[in-house]
Amino acid sequence: MKNVTDSFVSLGHWPPAGSFGFNTDIFATNLINLSVVLGVLIFFGKGVLSDLLDNRKKRILDTIRNSDELREGAIEQLEKARARLQKVETEADQFRTNGYSEIEQKKENLINSTYKILEQLENNKNETIQFEQQRAINQVRQQVFQQALQRALGDLNSCLDTELHLRTISANIGLFGVMKEIID
Amino acid sequence: MNIISCSINTLNGLYDISGVEVGQHLYWQIGSFQVHAQVLITSWVVIAILVGSAIIAVRNPQTIPTDGQNFFEYVLEFIRDVSKTQIGEEYGPWVPFIGTLFLFIFVSNWSGALLPWKIIQLPHGELAAPTNDINTTVALALLTSVAYFYAGLSKKGLGYFSKYIQPTPILLPINILEDFTKPLSLSFRLFGNILADELVVVVLVSLVPLVVPIPVMFLGLFTSGIQAIIFATLAAAYIGESMEGHH
Numbered sequence: 001m002k003n004v005t006d007s008f009v010s011l012g013h014w015p016p017a018g019s020f021g022f023n024t025d026i027f028a029t030n031l032i033n034l035s036v037v038l039g040v041l042i043f044f045g046k047g048v049l050s051d052l053l054d055n056r057k058k059r060i061l062d063t064i065r066n067s068d069e070l071r072e073g074a075i076e077q078l079e080k081a082r083a084r085l086q087k088v089e090t091e092a093d094q095f096r097t098n099g100y101s102e103i104e105q106k107k108e109n110l111i112n113s114t115y116k117i118l119e120q121l122e123n124n125k126n127e128t129i130q131f132e133q134q135r136a137i138n139q140v141r142q143q144v145f146q147q148a149l150q151r152a153l154g155d156l157n158s159c160l161d162t163e164l165h166l167r168t169i170s171a172n173i174g175l176f177g178v179m180k181e182i183i184d
Numbered sequence: 185m186n187i188i189s190c191s192i193n194t195l196n197g198l199y200d201i202s203g204v205e206v207g208q209h210l211y212w213q214i215g216s217f218q219v220h221a222q223v224l225i226t227s228w229v230v231i232a233i234l235v236g237s238a239i240i241a242v243r244n245p246q247t248i249p250t251d252g253q254n255f256f257e258y259v260l261e262f263i264r265d266v267s268k269t270q271i272g273e274e275y276g277p278w279v280p281f282i283g284t285l286f287l288f289i290f291v292s293n294w295s296g297a298l299l300p301w302k303i304i305q306l307p308h309g310e311l312a313a314p315t316n317d318i319n320t321t322v323a324l325a326l327l328t329s330v331a332y333f334y335a336g337l338s339k340k341g342l343g344y345f346s347k348y349i350q351p352t353p354i355l356l357p358i359n360i361l362e363d364f365t366k367p368l369s370l371s372f373r374l375f376g377n378i379l380a381d382e383l384v385v386v387v388l389v390s391l392v393p394l395v396v397p398i399p400v401m402f403l404g405l406f407t408s409g410i411q412a413i414i415f416a417t418l419a420a421a422y423i424g425e426s427m428e429g430h431h
Contacts, residue, residue: 019305020304020307021304022305023303023304024303027389029302029303030300030302030385030389030397032393033393033401034299034300036398037298037398037402037405041298049255053254053258056249056257056258064247
């Protein structure tokens with residue numbers, strides 16, 4: 001009894017107020033109870049908390065792994081798609097070059113045939129020109145010939161007087177005589 | 185006779201204890217204000233704990249969170265969950281506020297219940313949880329009040345006040361009263377719970393120093409956590425309530 005009341009009384013003995021300091025009374029500062037509470041809290045709380053945090057960590061890891069897998073799959077698909085794109089591109093290139101070469105060939109062919117036609121036309125033209133030239137030359141010749149003939153005729157007409165007439169006739173007669181002698 | 189004098193002595197001692205315990209504060213004079221220094225000191229300690237642990241947690245962030253980071257990310261997720269359920273889609277800007285409320289109140293309450301504050305002797309009064317003082321809880325509640333008024337006004341402009349006459353203008357006084365009793369109820373709930381909890385522990389300790397207070401201390405821990413969650417949830421709910429509305 002005395003002890004108990006003593007402890008109560010000792011509780012009442014607070015250090016004099018008025019200054020900062022430390023209270024070293026274990027009962028008054030409730031240290032034992034606090035440490036028990038803290039100990040229990042840490043003992044039980046630690047397991048729960050670590051479980052909780054481990055679960056969270058695992059969830060995060062799973063999520064990361066999942067997204068990694070997804071990423072890898074996506075990358076693979078991307079690679080595939082890229083490969084296909086390349087293939088298609090090369091095919092398209094081939095087609096394009098083929099088409100270009102074909103077009104080029106056709107162009108060349110066309111040019112060649114056009115050249116041929118042109119040449120032919122040129123030939124035709126030349127021939128026509130030659131022909132025309134020939135014709136013109138012929139015409140000129142004919143004209144000249146005619147003019148010469150006319151002038152010869154005119155000359156003949158103007159120059160043919162009696163004496164010449166006679167001389168010619170006699171010459172012709174002589175000629176005929178010679179011819180007759182030869183024939184005979 | 186001896187026994188009687190002893191018991192008188194005991195009663196005197198108990199009276200001394202209660203005289204020391206309740207209603208004494210360590211006053212500091214700042215300007216023309218008298219402040220409760222013990223609250224400031226414990227608040228600083230709580231702030232130091234929070235800031236320090238936050239700095240340690242974010243010092244070396246990893247993709248796969250290590251222990252400290254993992255714990256704090258878990259706490260952050262919890263706070264985001266609370267604000268998302270209470271506020272709705274636009275909860276983003278309010279997460280820091282709600283988180284600050286929750287963490288400060290929670291760490292305050294638990295520091296009051298777990299840290300051996302009484303080792304340090306003050307000239308007057310004693311160190312305890314910051315939320316043990318009505319000034320702290322009123323400050324927190326007023327901040328909440330300002331927050332939900334700001335949320336409502338910034339979201340809906342002056343149309344915010346149209347909610348006072350809904351569903352019928354008859355309820356106008358009650359609706360206005362409601363907005364101003366919210367901080368009151370918030371602050372008194374927190375203050376009352378924490379003060380009652382600590383007083384019960386102190387009284388039990390002064391009566392039976394060992395073992396008996398332990399269950400009550402656990403109850404106190406539980407209540408403290410619950411009160412922190414309630415305060416944060418209610419603050420978020422008020423903010424969400426003032427932001428929601430039919431368009």
